[in-house]
Amino acid sequence: MLRRVQINNLHVSFNGEEILKELSFDVSPAQMYAIIGPNGAGKSTLLKSILGLIHPQDGEIVLSSDQKKTVIGYVPQSRVIDDEMPISARDFISLGQTASPFPWLSRREKKTLKEIMLFTDSDRLARKPVGKLSGGERQRVFLAQALVRHPDLLLLDESTANLDPDAQRRMMELVKKSVNEWGVTVLFICHDLQMVRTYADHILLMSRNFFKTGDVPSILDDQNLLKSVFQSSFVEGERRHESPASSGLSLSASSK
Numbered sequence: 001m002l003r004r005v006q007i008n009n010l011h012v013s014f015n016g017e018e019i020l021k022e023l024s025f026d027v028s029p030a031q032m033y034a035i036i037g038p039n040g041a042g043k044s045t046l047l048k049s050i051l052g053l054i055h056p057q058d059g060e061i062v063l064s065s066d067q068k069k070t071v072i073g074y075v076p077q078s079r080v081i082d083d084e085m086p087i088s089a090r091d092f093i094s095l096g097q098t099a100s101p102f103p104w105l106s107r108r109e110k111k112t113l114k115e116i117m118l119f120t121d122s123d124r125l126a127r128k129p130v131g132k133l134s135g136g137e138r139q140r141v142f143l144a145q146a147l148v149r150h151p152d153l154l155l156l157d158e159s160t161a162n163l164d165p166d167a168q169r170r171m172m173e174l175v176k177k178s179v180n181e182w183g184v185t186v187l188f189i190c191h192d193l194q195m196v197r198t199y200a201d202h203i204l205l206m207s208r209n210f211f212k213t214g215d216v217p218s219i220l221d222d223q224n225l226l227k228s229v230f231q232s233s234f235v236e237g238e239r240r241h242e243s244p245a246s247s248g249l250s251l252s253a254s255s256k
């Protein structure tokens, strides 16, 4: 189980543009943290920094857990799956398991795989080709893949976007179940504030060069705070769009 995640004074810039500045916060185990903020605020950048996919210019990320190495499960914002991909949902989920030198699963891995498929209700999808699954079924399979190594920390980047309200609720219930039953710690990026109110224990509100953490009421009930963060990003965004060349932004720069 995770003991601690500590983000200390994180700085991330791309092409000279500062995306994260002096970002610091602590995460307690077995809790759900929603990360909210306008488009371009740096939310995905933060998750990718925790994953080690982006190297911050300054600051540190401390992960500690009972095991030697903290296991992280990640469901990215978008994932392109070819409709003709000839791999079953079961095999796709098992790709998340620890790489073994053998091309077959050990008895223990098979048992875990079965457990996770039952847990996420994806066992009935086991034999279906992953490319033929509906959007909601795919999300369920992606979550199963992220959970199959029993992560200490689960990072979800808008993983319920594009799902219908019922599928969103079912997915978040599963995530909550993994927190309650296994003590997984979750950071989830979400634009649906109603969902955040229902499922988050804490919130990290981010915009460029600004952040605030707190419990749900202290962030979501502060209308002035929300207005200032979302409105200022809109005004800033408008200015950029009027004059992209003079803004110094590289229009082709994107990690997505």
Ligand SMILES: Nc1ncnc2c1ncn2[C@@H]1O[C@H](COP(=O)(O)OP(=O)(O)OP(=O)(O)O)[C@@H](O)[C@H]1O
Pocket (backbone or CB within 6 Å): 014, 015, 019, 037, 038, 039, 040, 041, 042, 043, 044, 045, 046, 253, 254, 255, 256
């Ligand atoms: N690898 C990269 N190279 C250059 N710029 C990048 C890179 N990754 C992200 N950015 C820029 O950093 C800014 C923050 O991007 P990020 O994806 O973290 O935002 P976000 O808060 O997750 O936004 P959204 O809500 O739209 O998903 C954006 O302007 C983006 O273009």
